[in-house]
Each structure stands twice: as structure tokens, then as C-alpha cells.
Ligand SMILES: [Zn+2]
């Protein structure tokens with residue numbers, strides 16, 4: 001299980017950050033649990049995500065290269081080298097250069113979707129950022145082609161004023177008395193199995209291990225404000241209604257160096273008037289004329305990538321269905337598109353001129369029917385098909 005992070009991403013040990021990001025994006029699409037049918041997809045996804053997190057962080061990568069895989073993982077499990085229990089002196093400046101400046105952005109607004117985050121409130125002791133969730137609607141055409149969507153989202157962000165510390169830089173910070181700076185307290189709980197000692201986040205300092213003299217006025221000590229983020233997401237061709245895209249690290253900020261959460265985007269696809277979708281297959285109805293049904297014809301059928309020709313054989317019945325191979329939706333993880341099913345619907349004409357009526361009357365009579373064009377003609381015509 002302890003596959004080297006470089007191997008996990010399939011990059012060389014001297015890969016640039018860009019190469020790593022690129023390899024990650026590629027693998028992420030492959031193993032995304034919402035997309036992959038590999039039973040181990042989730043595990044693999046977590047793994048490459050972890051690999052990317054470590055290898056795109058200079059400090060962590062250096063440590064990783066120095067320590068080797070197993071030692072690194074152990075060190076991390078112990079709460080290791082990076083942000084250990086924050087005693088006085090504070091944690092090292094974590095890798096959060098990305099505290100995006102606020103400001104207004106263009107793009108279609110998704111709106112204020114993260115209220116609940118603020119409701120929940122809470123500064124924390126180096127907790128990883130929460131995953132956030134939003135919705136996005138796309139057209140079937142966009143699902144067919146794949147698309148890049150820009151959107152804005154109101155989301156929590158690290159407070160610019162205090163860089164997420166929760167207090168002004170120059171303010172005295174005292175070691176928390178309740179936990180002596182450990183950020184955690186021991187609790188003894190009575191359980192059916194006996195007394196169990198547990199550690200819990202210190203309620204006094206919320207796990208920070210320290211209490212500032214004065215809190216940041218902008219964020220009220222939470223270290224979090226909110227921003228209108230302008231984001232761009234790639235929507236893969238073949239995505240299905242109800243699937244979820246994940247934007248790595250675009251969720252709520254983690255506490256001081258802890259990883260940021262992800263942004264999950266639930267994608268819905270507008271229903272189309274023309275197409276019924278069934279997985280990667282599409283169904284449409286095409287009107288054909290009575291003569292086309294009788295004599296056969298080649299018709300042009302609109303589909304999502306232009307037009308295709310379809311041969312209607314002579315003697316086609318209304319309701320008969322024809323399959324156009326590989327003209328359906330792309331599959332997320334396959335090479336072949338699905339199929340396009342075309343149901344022919346013979347249209348009964350209701351605007352015949354005199355000559356046409358006469359011809360049809362002769363047609364009916366030749367078949368041994370008595371038809372009076374003036375009375376109930378169209379109902380009878382309907383019965384013919
Ligand atoms: Zn405390």
C-alpha cells in the first residue's frame with residue numbers, strides 16, 4: 001500500500017510543480033469516485049490527492065524527499081514536523097500564500113451558498129477546511145461537448161487582516177491555561193465498556209493552545225472572512241445528471257497550514273425538449289411523411305454534433321425505431337459514444353391541396369376502401385397507419 005507519491009502520480013522525482021499539478025488533474029479525473037467504476041477508486045483518489053498535496057508544497061516535498069515515504073507518513077501521523085502542537089512561538093508560517101484577495105468578479109453568480117458555514121462558526125485548532133458544496137446547471141449540449149464554466153461563489157476565506165491568525169500580529173498571545181498550550185484536554189468518559197480516556201479539543205482556546213490578548217476586529221477572531229471567489233471548473237464531456245465534480249482545495253480554508261477543504265459541485269443537466277437521455281444513449285423522435293414511410297428515404301437527423309443521415313426503409317411503420325451507432329453521448333470513461341435512437345413518426349398531413357386529396361382518395365379506393373374526403377377523411381387516414 002505504501003506506494004511512493006511520485007509513483008502514485010506517475011511523475012519523475014524532479015518533476016516541476018506544474019507537471020505534478022497536471023498529472024494530478026489527469027489522475028483525478030480518472031479516479032474520481034463519482035466517475036470511476038473502479039471499486040478502489042476512492043482510495044486511489046485520496047492517495048493521489050495526498051500525493052499532490054505533499055509534492056506541491058515546497059516544505060513538505062523537501063521533507064518527503066529527505067525522509068522517504070514511510071518515515072514521512074509516520075512523522076505526519078505523529079503530528080510531525082509541520083504544525084506540531086502549537087506552543088508559544090506559534091506555528092511556522094504555513095503554506096497559505098493563496099489567501100485570495102476579496103473583490104468583485106464577473107461571471108454568473110451562484111450566489112451566497114455558504115451561509116451555513118458561518119452559522120456553524122468556529123475557529124479551530126488546525127483543522128482541515130470543510131468541504132463546501134454548490135450546484136451547477138448545464139445544458140445537454142454542454143454535457144455532450146464538455147465545457148469550462150466560470151462561476152462566482154461566496155465562500156469563507158482566510159482573513160486578510162490577520163492572515164488567518166484570528167488576532168493582530170503584534171498582540172500578545174498567551175499560552176492557554178486550561179490545556180497548557182497543548183490544544184487538547186483529556187476527558188474521562190463512562191461507556192458501557194468501562195471508563196475511557198479521550199482527548200478532546202480544548203474548549204478554552206479551541207485547540208489553538210494559545211489565547212490572544214485581543215482578537216482580530218475584521219474576523220472576530222475566527223481567522224475567516226468571506227469572499228466572492230471567481231472560479232473556473234472543467235466539466236468533462238459525458239457527465240451525467242446528478243454527478244459531482246470536485247475542485248481540490250477550493251473549499252473552506254483549513255486552519256493555519258492545515259489543508260483547505262474541497263468544493264463539490266453537484267451538476268444537473270437541463271432536460272432537453274428534443275433528446276431523452278438514457279445513460280450514454282439518446283432518443284429522439286423524427287417526423288416523416290407518409291410517402292417517405294411508404295417508399296423509404298434518406299433523412300437528415302439533427303444531433304448534438306451536427307447532422308447525420310438516416311436511411312428510412314420502404315414500408316416503415318410509425319413508431320419504428322432506428323439506431324445510429326455512436327451518435328449518442330460520450331462516455332466519461334470509455335472511448336465509444338453511446339447510440340442515438342431515432343423513432344420515426346409518420347405525420348398525417350392536414351393541409352392537403354385538392355390534387356393531393358384526390359390522389360389519396362384514389363389510393364384508398366384502390367385498396368378497396370370507400371372514402372369521402374369531405375367527411376371524416378382525416379380520421380380514416382389516421383386509421384390507415
Ligand atoms: Zn486551551
Ligand SMILES: [Zn+2]
Nearest residue numbers: 159162216219
Ligand atoms: Zn482576522
